[in-house]
Amino acid sequence: MAGPIAVLFDIDETLVHTGDSGRRSWAWAFDQLHGVAADIGKHTSAGETDPQVGRKTFHAVLGREPSHDEMARLYAAYLWHLSEDIWDSKGYRVLDGVEETLRRIADAGVILGLISGAMEGAARIKMEPGKLGRYFVFGAYGSDSPDRAEITRMAMAKAGRLHGRDLTRDEVYVVGDTPRDIEAAHAAHATGVGVASGHYTVEELSAARADHVLTALTEPFPQI
Numbered sequence: 001m002a003g004p005i006a007v008l009f010d011i012d013e014t015l016v017h018t019g020d021s022g023r024r025s026w027a028w029a030f031d032q033l034h035g036v037a038a039d040i041g042k043h044t045s046a047g048e049t050d051p052q053v054g055r056k057t058f059h060a061v062l063g064r065e066p067s068h069d070e071m072a073r074l075y076a077a078y079l080w081h082l083s084e085d086i087w088d089s090k091g092y093r094v095l096d097g098v099e100e101t102l103r104r105i106a107d108a109g110v111i112l113g114l115i116s117g118a119m120e121g122a123a124r125i126k127m128e129p130g131k132l133g134r135y136f137v138f139g140a141y142g143s144d145s146p147d148r149a150e151i152t153r154m155a156m157a158k159a160g161r162l163h164g165r166d167l168t169r170d171e172v173y174v175v176g177d178t179p180r181d182i183e184a185a186h187a188a189h190a191t192g193v194g195v196a197s198g199h200y201t202v203e204e205l206s207a208a209r210a211d212h213v214l215t216a217l218t219e220p221f222p223q224i
């Protein structure tokens, strides 16, 4: 069987563990702008996109819908804090096997892209300390859509543009740590690869019908 032409990676708990930089930065943004304590962990769960995280948390702590300019200010404050916090975060680390896997995939002539629920700016910041940005040719982000399936479709379309034609399910692998990543992969007609490096187990990712499941990226990557 032929291997993939493009492999698209989720960021949080798939490539890096930020040591709660995101959670601290949302809390800082809500405190700065609205003077309220906000813990995204109480109102959202892993695999949700930044627009979902921001809106749900806003609604939970302020009891109303945010306006467009309130969301814009929140995003700006969040990014500002994240860009500093990520360098001080003691828990920040690139996950085991990531560098080797990315290099092996790139060496095989397969194009690498990102699919992240993070805003594009946040996605870049999260990869800076680990210098992972250099591996990824393109991506689609939470700033493109609040819906992870739609983000995945956009990333697939971009991979197709780079390759010069639409790509099939067998040609695009989507790698993530949550059932949401796998569901989005299938909604976009891509192959879903689950990695149990985050909050979900091999069994939970298998139950989400992942096409391949790895305990960590230290395991051989399928079809490469």
Ligand SMILES: [Mg+2]
Pocket (backbone or CB within 6 Å): 010, 011, 012, 013, 014, 047, 176, 177, 178, 198
């Ligand atoms: Mg993730």
